[in-house]
Amino acid sequence: MSGFNGNLRHEFQDKEYRHVYADEALNAHIATQIKVLREQQELTQRELAKLAGMAQPRIAVLEDVNYSSWSINTLRRLARAFDLRLSVKFETFSSLISELDNFSRKALERDWFERDVWFHKKAVQPAASAILAAAQAKEQQHDPALQIGARALAMSGAPIYKMSCGAAAIAAGE
């Protein structure tokens, strides 16, 4: 969706506005991703609570876009329960626009370790691996140079394994 991009370009000129908006977006992102990941792993709130060593009502509180008192330790416990890594980074405001554009259930889902293809396939050749990793990072930007590189690699016959994230789909020219 791009309808709000024009609004945010103007509104983000105001420092207070952009920081409050980004805080809200962060709250919504975390709360929604917890729910999406829990549903992806077919867990009830009670089951997730048990895995994370919390009470079920606590999960209900965390799965609410109006919640804002996040702690890294709580998120670490959830990451461990989901068997995913927690990533906390400082980012530009422009990157928020593309995050908002791509905000969807699919974009929030993650393959936990047991489904993380990279760890459960034969080793990919180093060059292919590097291009795939770069393509994966740039996937949503559809970087044409990476797509060309990945396609060339695919045509060369180097083994490229299909990955659920879609990067390999770019590599194979699908």
Next chain:
Amino acid sequence: MPWAIYDYRDHRGKNPIREWCERLQKPELTRMNHKIDLLEQNGHELCPGLASNLNKAPHLYKIKINGRVAARLFLCKGPINMDTEYTLLLGAFEVDDELPEGTLRIAESYRQEILRDPSNRRGKHERVQR
């Protein structure tokens, strides 16, 4: 799929949602605009707690904005096309967890007015910017 967001219009064609949003302080207005952006992009079901169902008014939803004041925005799905639209009906402020008397009744009556005369009693959402 993006959803269309509409504002209720009164019988004079005025937009009470816009007037209510103009009364919000900047942080509350920012939070409101963000939540409306989420609603427009994904509907209310993806984000937990974005718009909660109301037991006392089955057609209405409530968006909560916490801050210096407890701003509450009441809305409905549709009510013309239930799969592609939301209509913002009424803004209110909670004091001590209490809404002004009749808030839900008024919001529901606005929904009924829109159902009777959709072309005149609502218009595209007007975003308030500062």
